[in-house]
Amino acid sequence: MARRELMSNVDRAWLRMEEPSNLMMVTALLTTKEKVLYDDLLELLKERLMKFDRFRQRVILRGIIFEDTYWEDVPFFDPADHVTRTSIANENPRDELQALAGTLMSTPLDYDKPLWHITMIDDVREGTGFIIRLHHCIADGNALVRVLLSMMTTDKKLLKPEKEAESTERPTFLDPVVDVLLNAWVSAETMVKLSYRLLKRPSQVFDWAKMTIEGGFSLGRLVLRWPDPKTMLKQKLQNQKLASWSWEIPLERVKEIRRGAGATVNDVVVTAAAGALGRYLKARGEETTDMNIRAAIPVDIRQSTDPFAMGNKFGLVFLSLPVGMEDLRERLTEQKRRMDELKNTPEAFVSFLVLNTMGAAPKEIESLVVDVIGTKTSLVLTNVPGPSVPLYLAGCEVDNILFWVPQAGRVGLGISVISYNNKVRIGVATDAQIIPDPAAIVDAFQEELDAMHELFVGPETSPSP
Incomplete structure (x- = not known):
């Protein structure tokens, strides 16, 4: 057997x-x-x-x-x-x-x-x-x-x-x-400051778990928060996915914005994503004034130092994106404040416990919880830092690495950012019913980064003849 x-x-x-x-x-x-x-x-x-x-x-x-x-x-x-x-x-x-x-x-x-x-x-x-x-x-x-x-x-x-002998070790x-x-x-320069903080001090997550009052508050906020606004992102899904991705973005260009703005790389990326979604929604007739939508962001909480351990060891935090805030400087400041506020809560660990409970419950109960949580978020947003040197597959240099994050329940938009060999790419996966043109979000993301670079670094200068 x-x-x-x-x-x-x-x-x-x-x-x-x-x-x-x-x-x-x-x-x-x-x-x-x-x-x-x-x-x-x-x-x-x-x-x-x-x-x-x-x-x-x-x-x-x-x-x-x-x-x-x-x-x-x-x-x-x-x-x-x-x-x-x-x-x-x-x-x-x-x-x-x-x-x-x-x-x-x-x-x-x-x-x-x-x-x-x-x-x-x-x-x-x-x-x-x-x-x-x-x-x-x-x-x-x-x-x-x-x-x-x-x-x-x-x-x-x-x-x-x-050839290697069989072993239980890596x-x-x-x-x-x-x-x-x-x-x-x-690396302190990676694009996942939330994950980085927990990876560097994983015991902190379990200290947080002991804070029952704060944990209970996070659970209440997770369940009782208001649903996201009913934008085009909340339409009924169909069974067809669409994929798109950006051209290479130099990682140093993103870091220049970070230094000029006094923020983190993650703050810059999330702010650009919020602006891109605001541009997209407004261009398609949505009223975005004062609009905020939530992104579910995975946060790694694994204790093992072995990066190849299997299993799901992450929780979710739900970050509010000020997509209706057009002023770049104000949006970055506000987005950074919201990010910093989330870092000091046990929301990731609480959501992990909710997932663990969902897996033990009958499927009907899990489906109900997924549907409820799905009303409170409009997209999944994740950043994964890759190696800064070129890699080879079977002796052939890998020139591009991209990935797309899955979505659950009623969520039909996923935005993934990955860095590799000092280049950054954004991948967008959408349900064809709600966003038939994911490349438009990719283009808007690039436009936001360009605008942020001009604001916080300075206008581009052409080389002298």
Whole structure:
């Protein structure tokens, strides 16, 4: 009989949140400058990704009302069953990849298999593209992105993974990338100040948990806060997702704004996102004066120092975005105040406890809670700092790394920011019913950053002839 392992309540909560209109998948896109061979990819999967049990296990449900959910080893597992090869016309690779990403984000994973899949796109310009889909029940977004990056190396000469003996310890061939990732994840300059604070002092989260009065206040605020305004973002969802992403933004440009404004990188990014949404809504006839909408922001609360530990170890904070505040300086000041206020509350840990309780309750109760919380937020917003040096996949340099965050319940908009090799990209995933043109939000985000750079750094100067 295949080995089974009971799924945690939190992981089960994310498993059961899946609906046809909101599939619980983290989706990533990688492109390389040179062609990756199919056999080399399979070798990488066997030697690196298969070290993690979750990628060799399928989900098994037992019971009716209070069902038990298990991870079960798949007999005779073959990673080739999780790789599909395709191609694009290459007439406009960016648009073609965006269309393919949207289609795959709308396509459920096969529940008879481990819940991940890689679509390998041959001949993306001179290189190869990969769209990777991973179910949220396997692990949270931070852990999944880190595991994905662990398949890469900082050394171009390492074309194939080295053979390693089976061990319960972290594989030693990951060490070079682990060092890069750990440096990136604890850097004071990263774009996730909320996550950074908890990662640096995780025991603080559990100290907060002892503050029952404040914790009770946070729980009350989580449940009783007013619903978000009924904008176009709150329309009924359909089953089609759309994906878009920005061109590369130099990370140093964002840091210049941070220094000029006396804020954090995260303050700058969130303020730009609020402005972009305000621009988008106003351009489509929404009355945005004094409007505020909430973004659900994941906050890592894991205690383990192992960045490759599986499972969902994060909570959510609900940040109010002043999308109706057009004055940039005032919006940044106000957004920073709200961010700082959230940092001093146990809201992330309280929401984690709520998720844990939801996973233990009957599915009908969980669905009700998800619907209630969904009325109080309009989007999911997350920032993930990647390594600041180039990485190589099977000896081929990775030139782009993007990802899109899933949404739950009635939420149909996700904004993801990731930095890699000192470049920043924004990814936008939308439900086609509420936002049929996600590229417009991407463009508005870039316009906001340009306006902030001019305000806090100064106008661009052309080089002398």
